[in-house]
Amino acid sequence: MKARWDIFCSVVDNFGDIGVTWRLARQLVVEQGCDVRLWVDDLRAFERMCPEIDVRLSQQWQEGVEVRHWPAEWPHTPSADVVIAAFACQLPPAYMEAMAACERTPLWMNLDYLSAEDWVIGCHRLPSVKFKGVQKYFFFPGFRAGTGGLLREAGLLEARQAFQQNAEAQQQFLQTLGVFPAAGARLMSLFAYENASLGSWLDVMATDGRATHLLVPEGRILGDVQRWLGVEGLVAGDIHQRDALTVQVIAFVRQEQYDRLLWCCDFNAVRGEDSFVRAQWAGRPLLWHIYRQDEDIHLDKLDAFLALYTAALSPAARVALMAFWQAWNTDGDMAQPWKMLLEHWPEVSQHAESWCLEQGLQADLATALVQFYESWI
Numbered sequence: 497m498k499a500r501w502d503i504f505c506s507v508v509d510n511f512g513d514i515g516v517t518w519r520l521a522r523q524l525v526v527e528q529g530c531d532v533r534l535w536v537d538d539l540r541a542f543e544r545m546c547p548e549i550d551v552r553l554s555q556q557w558q559e560g561v562e563v564r565h566w567p568a569e570w571p572h573t574p575s576a577d578v579v580i581a582a583f584a585c586q587l588p589p590a591y592m593e594a595m596a597a598c599e600r601t602p603l604w605m606n607l608d609y610l611s612a613e614d615w616v617i618g619c620h621r622l623p624s625v626k627f628k629g630v631q632k633y634f635f636f637p638g639f640r641a642g643t644g645g646l647l648r649e650a651g652l653l654e655a656r657q658a659f660q661q662n663a664e665a666q667q668q669f670l671q672t673l674g675v676f677p678a679a680g681a682r683l684m685s686l687f688a689y690e691n692a693s694l695g696s697w698l699d700v701m702a703t704d705g706r707a708t709h710l711l712v713p714e715g716r717i718l719g720d721v722q723r724w725l726g727v728e729g730l731v732a733g734d735i736h737q738r739d740a741l742t743v744q745v746i747a748f749v750r751q752e753q754y755d756r757l758l759w760c761c762d763f764n765a766v767r768g769e770d771s772f773v774r775a776q777w778a779g780r781p782l783l784w785h786i787y788r789q790d791e792d793i794h795l796d797k798l799d800a801f802l803a804l805y806t807a808a809l810s811p812a813a814r815v816a817l818m819a820f821w822q823a824w825n826t827d828g829d830m831a832q833p834w835k836m837l838l839e840h841w842p843e844v845s846q847h848a849e850s851w852c853l854e855q856g857l858q859a860d861l862a863t864a865l866v867q868f869y870e871s872w873i
């Protein structure tokens with residue numbers, strides 16, 4: 497019999513919570529043959545990346561996943577065999593009672609945030625709290641052996657490489673977004689939170705000897721883009737040129753299209769968790785805007801990733817990449833770091849591909865979750 501999985505997603509803010517759980521849910525269905533219910537408390541955030549979602553429905557099926565609205569008034573629901581609380585969300589108390597009342601105790605896991613910090617390996621798969629005999633476990637995604645790995649669909653890297661070798665397919669795809677970059681322009685994407693460093697980066701791109709075409713999906717960074725351009729009310733479709741820099745606002749697209757966008761670009765600025773991973777699978781140089789946390793603890797997370805990611809770079813390229821990422825995440829000036837990075841472009845580009853292939857050797861997160869379940873029963 498197919499294992500039944502319940503994934504609980506509480507949308508705190510932004511799109512990372514639903515982005516990760518929706519990806520995981522589909523993969524468990526398609527690749528692992530599981531029965532999956534995805535409980536989401538905010539269907540509107542979900543609708544942005546999956547326009548087929550009908551926000552009025554309490555129950556619907558999307559791509560083989562049973563999508564349930566997680567209501568404030570919890571309906572009586574029997575527990576699944578495997579229960580995932582994404583990003584430490586609190587399960588409905590009545591559901592926890594249902595887990596405890598099960599004849600066969602379910603496997604209960606917290607799917608944690610992604611971090612490259614060392615302590616993750618020691619905590620991955622450890623028991624956490626217990627509720628009436630039902631044990632909860634920590635499950636950590638990660639970049640190294642001893643973690644749960646990263647979300648990666650079967651055949652993703654092959655599909656990405658084929659697409660990147662097919663100039664016509666890329667051009668056709670970009671046309672669907674209304675994007676027509678000039679020949680020879682550096683194509684880049686920018687998905688970020690509000691960032692005071694943006695102006696200095698745009699300044700230096702505008703005065704560069706090579707043209708840049710910057711694609712900005714609608715979202716939180718638009719205010720900073722507007723300030724720099726000296727315009728108001730930017731919407732998808734708007735294009736502005738300042739010297740060597742063309743800035744184009746594009747619509748927020750579905751996840752599969754966003755992947756293709758990342759694959760088309762020579763450089764991607766990403767944020768949070770899921771777009772950060774997807775940019776790594778694109779095999780192209782990237783810049784990460786990490787999600788800010790209290791007391792700057794996100795900076796330890798940033799340093800841990802940078803140490804790992806840059807380990808195989810030459811000392812000069814490592815210094816350049818680190819300076820660039822640090823400036824972006826600490827409101828620093830981007831002009832000099834960007835120029836330094838451009839000097840190491842071939843090495844940094846090649847490294848992005850080898851990092852991707854190296855990460856692709858790890859078991860993916862969905863497989864690792866299923867393996868954990870199978871070893872647990």
Ligand code: TRH
Nearest residue numbers: 510511512515545713748749750751754768769770771
């Ligand atoms: O939206 P985010 O900032 O989410 C964040 C992080 O996950 C963070 O760790 C978490 O603590 C916080 O939310 C609550 O960034 P993230 O994780 O990259 O999620 C964005 C999702 O949106 C990702 O699945 C890609 C998707 N996306 C599209 O589907 N279409 C688009 O056009 C764009 C720009 C993104």
